[in-house]
Structures are given as C-alpha cells and as structure tokens.
Amino acid sequence: MRFASLGSGSEGNALVVESGGTRVLIDCGFGIRSAAARLARLGLEPSSLTAILVTHEHSDHVGGVPAFAARHDIPVWATFGTLAAVSARFEGMTGVYGFDGHDPFAIGALEITPVPVPHDAREPVQYVIGDGARRLGVLTDLGVSTEHVEASLSGCDALVLECNHDLAMLENGSYPYPLKQRIAGRLGHLHNEAAADILARIDTSRLTHVIAAHLSQENNTPELARAALAAALACTPDWIGIAEQATGFDWRQV
Ligand SMILES: [Zn+2]
Ligand SMILES: [Zn+2]
Numbered sequence: 001m002r003f004a005s006l007g008s009g010s011e012g013n014a015l016v017v018e019s020g021g022t023r024v025l026i027d028c029g030f031g032i033r034s035a036a037a038r039l040a041r042l043g044l045e046p047s048s049l050t051a052i053l054v055t056h057e058h059s060d061h062v063g064g065v066p067a068f069a070a071r072h073d074i075p076v077w078a079t080f081g082t083l084a085a086v087s088a089r090f091e092g093m094t095g096v097y098g099f100d101g102h103d104p105f106a107i108g109a110l111e112i113t114p115v116p117v118p119h120d121a122r123e124p125v126q127y128v129i130g131d132g133a134r135r136l137g138v139l140t141d142l143g144v145s146t147e148h149v150e151a152s153l154s155g156c157d158a159l160v161l162e163c164n165h166d167l168a169m170l171e172n173g174s175y176p177y178p179l180k181q182r183i184a185g186r187l188g189h190l191h192n193e194a195a196a197d198i199l200a201r202i203d204t205s206r207l208t209h210v211i212a213a214h215l216s217q218e219n220n221t222p223e224l225a226r227a228a229l230a231a232a233l234a235c236t237p238d239w240i241g242i243a244e245q246a247t248g249f250d251w252r253q254v
Helices: 031-042 065-072 080-085 147-153 165-171 177-184 192-201 222-233
Strands: 003-009 014-019 020-028 051-053 078-079 096-099 105-109 110-116 127-132 135-139 157-160 208-211 249-253
Touching: 003 165, 014 031, 020 110, 031 065, 051 065, 051 110, 078 080, 080 096, 080 127, 110 147, 127 147, 135 147, 147 192, 157 192, 177 222, 192 222, 208 222, 208 249
Parallel strands: 020 051, 051 078, 078 096, 135 157, 157 208
Antiparallel strands: 003 014, 003 249, 014 020, 105 110, 110 127, 127 135
C-alpha cells in the first residue's frame, strides 16, 4: 500500500491511496486543472483513479469533486447525509453512491471503513483504508476525539492526523471571536495537543508513518505540530511528516 497528499488545509484537500491495483482519492477540494496538476506531480493520470471517497460537504473537501468526477468519469462515494447536503452539486450525475457512515464496504482491493466524526457537517466521516495486510487511518475535520475514533485508529500502520491549530495561537490570533469558538468547539477542528492525546491513547506499535494534516496557515506552524506529535510518540520531530497546503506530501510506502 502507498499513499500521498495532493494538498491539505482550509484551501483544499485531497489524498490518494492505492494497493493491489485499486487507487482511490479521498476528497477533492481543488479545481479540475489544479487537481490534475497535483496528480501529475505524483505521476498519476486522473483517469487512473478507481473512485473518489468524500468525507463531508465542506468546500475544501467536496468543492472540486463533481466537476473532476464528471470530467474523468470517476465514481463518487459519500455518506447519505453528505449527498443530501450537496445534492444540487451532483444533480444529473451518474456513478454517485451513498453509504451509511457506520457501514464498511469494499472498492476493488481496498476495505473502506468510514469513521463517523464530530464536525459541523450533515454526516461527516473519516476513513480507515485497509488492503488485508496494512491499514491507513485518515482523520481530519473533527472537533474532538471519541472512543470510536480511537478504537478505529488503534493498530494502524500509518496515520494522517489533523493538527489544525495551536490553541494559544488561535486564542491570541486575529480571527473574530465567533470563528475562534467554531474552530475550537466540539464540532470544529482538532488542535495539536488533542491530536497528540489520540496518539498517546491508541496502539501505535505498528506505526511506520505519521503525517500532520489540515494545518491552519494562520494559527499553527509545522514545528508546533511536529513537536506535539513527536512528544506523544517519543520520536524525533523530523520523523513526523507534514501535509502542506501547496504541495501535500510525496508517496509513502506502507
Ligand atoms: Zn476541512
Ligand atoms: Zn470540514
């Protein structure tokens, strides 16, 4: 199994995972040309994607999905709640499939386990993706962790983990108070220490990759995110990868 990011943050997200000839894109918050250019950087053609999995209806995740999927004839999977929230955007499209956020399913060689998360969307999920031998956990866009989230991520071989903000930077930053409250709230985004707490509570014995993702450009730095996660894992900060907004991250082999 290998995975890579096309970019991550409030300006757009997309992550590609592949194993055994199946290649899925999780979210596409980029326009058609940008997404194709970002895939090309990873050596991929859009038409080589087996499916697109959507996490939730926020524009930085679903914004580019309808046009990209229609242009390249790629099937789309999203929870029934997400589809209800974006039905207008997918109107007239074929190859759009709904699922319940609690039900695992398979796409080709990949086992897709949706993980419901607390976030201010209709039926948001994140994903654990397995190929029978290895499992990748992808967790962004949640306000707080839950027992179910941690049970799902426990024992994964690789994790992409939201480190949205540093709490002090958010509190002291320039965002208006209501926005600060939304981000820090139960249905907002995970801060560095909360992400580190997840690592401290789950089984990390199989972990070979940890990537900090969805970093706020305004309220976080890669150094702070790395330091928080490294402290939880007792590893050196440079072992923690960063999913950049502009460049994502390059292929990681699991
Ligand atoms: Zn997001
Ligand atoms: Zn979101």
